[in-house]
Amino acid sequence: MLRVAVPNKGILSDSAVSMLKEAGYATRRDSAELHLVDQENQIEFFYLRPRDIATYVGSGSLDVGLTGLDLLHDSQSRAVEVADLGFGGSTFRFAAPEGSSFRELSDLAGKRLATAYPNLISDYLASHGVSVEIVKLDGAVESAVRLGVADAVADVVSTGNTLRKAGLAIFGPVILKSTARLIAAPGKTELASKLLRRLQGVIVAREYVIFDYDCPVDLIERASQVTPGIESPTISPLADKNWVAVRALVKAEQTNQVMDQLYELGARAILVSAIHAARI
Numbered sequence: 617m618l619r620v621a622v623p624n625k626g627i628l629s630d631s632a633v634s635m636l637k638e639a640g641y642a643t644r645r646d647s648a649e650l651h652l653v654d655q656e657n658q659i660e661f662f663y664l665r666p667r668d669i670a671t672y673v674g675s676g677s678l679d680v681g682l683t684g685l686d687l688l689h690d691s692q693s694r695a696v697e698v699a700d701l702g703f704g705g706s707t708f709r710f711a712a713p714e715g716s717s718f719r720e721l722s723d724l725a726g727k728r729l730a731t732a733y734p735n736l737i738s739d740y741l742a743s744h745g746v747s748v749e750i751v752k753l754d755g756a757v758e759s760a761v762r763l764g765v766a767d768a769v770a771d772v773v774s775t776g777n778t779l780r781k782a783g784l785a786i787f788g789p790v791i792l793k794s795t796a797r798l799i800a801a802p803g804k805t806e807l808a809s810k811l812l813r814r815l816q817g818v819i820v821a822r823e824y825v826i827f828d829y830d831c832p833v834d835l836i837e838r839a840s841q842v843t844p845g846i847e848s849p850t851i852s853p854l855a856d857k858n859w860v861a862v863r864a865l866v867k868a869e870q871t872n873q874v875m876d877q878l879y880e881l882g883a884r885a886i887l888v889s890a891i892h893a894a895r896i
């Protein structure tokens with residue numbers, strides 16, 4: 617049975633669980649449940665702290681897991697990245713009090729830097745040749761400067777609201793762009809392939825829509841450039857020999873732009889539908 621680590625709390629948990637549910641797997645009924653066996657799919661789910669997932673998977677005690685790229689890096693585990701799951705997007709940034717003299721990376725030299733991701737930060741600073749004193753905290757890192765234990769912080773930023781409220785401003789380069797990843801134990805990526813196919817199906821169903829439209833035969837080439845699909849658009853004959861029917865997947869966010877382009881080109885009867893499930 618495949619043994620899978622799933623975030624039990626935090627911002628990644630809900631998205632991870634709903635993705636697994638959409639992919640047809642059993643999910644827990646109550647948040648106190650830490651272990652669940654999905655007999656039908658021959659999978660065992662272990663609900664663990666997001667920060668610990670890479671450690672379990674890296675040691676091989678669990679086969680695969682869902683966690684953030686930043687947490688994977690910070691764990692220094694041997695787990696390998698299998699796929700980007702597209703949710704839980706964030707950036708990892710440096711910040712210091714608004715109006716302070718911190719402008720660039722080198723301004724951190726010799727200063728105290730608070731973070732809950734000490735390994736991620738040490739590796740980054742070492743590779744950029746900057747030496748700082750790292751103050752390891754567990755969370756709510758934004759308060760560290762105000763409370764006098766650090767001169768600057770390095771933390772997860774999403775909207776930036778938490779930083780702003782703490783009177784901090786971002787400076788320096790983007791340390792890391794992170795999203796949730798499917799990770800596997802070393803040498804076990806093959807074991808993840810069926811789960812991966814299902815999760816990729818969910819990603820495609822969320823990211824793409826189906827375009828169906830009629831197109832004059834002499835415009836097929838140009839229309840195919842507008843809707844190339846993932847591999848290639850399906851083109852079917854119509855009763856009227858001068859027209860064909862075209863079907864292709866299009867990124868959902870481009871829906872209206874692509875409809876405009878097709879209409880202006882001469883396509884008609886343009887219909888767009890959602891994808892319920894997919895296996896690419």
Ligand SMILES: Nc1ncnc2c1ncn2[C@@H]1O[C@H](COP(=O)(O)OP(=O)(O)OP(=O)(O)O)[C@@H](O)[C@H]1O
Pocket residue numbers: 625626627628666667683684685686687704705706754755772773774775794795
């Ligand atoms: N707005 C956000 N705030 C915090 N983490 C986010 C955000 N968006 C995405 N993430 C990602 O979520 C993961 C961190 O999850 P979480 O905050 O649940 O863990 P944690 O900070 O270790 O736990 P906790 O906050 O419960 O102490 C990281 O991969 C991070 O990049």
Ligand SMILES: O=P(O)(O)OC[C@H]1O[C@H](OP(=O)(O)OP(=O)(O)O)[C@H](O)[C@@H]1O
Pocket residue numbers: 754755756757758771772773774775776777778779
């Ligand atoms: O840019 P924002 O949208 O404000 O989000 C980023 C904040 O959210 C996270 O905190 P979390 O709630 O996980 O608490 P923590 O700091 O204790 O981990 C993160 O550590 C930042 O503090």
Ligand SMILES: [Mg+2]
Pocket residue numbers: 626755
């Ligand atoms: Mg957190």
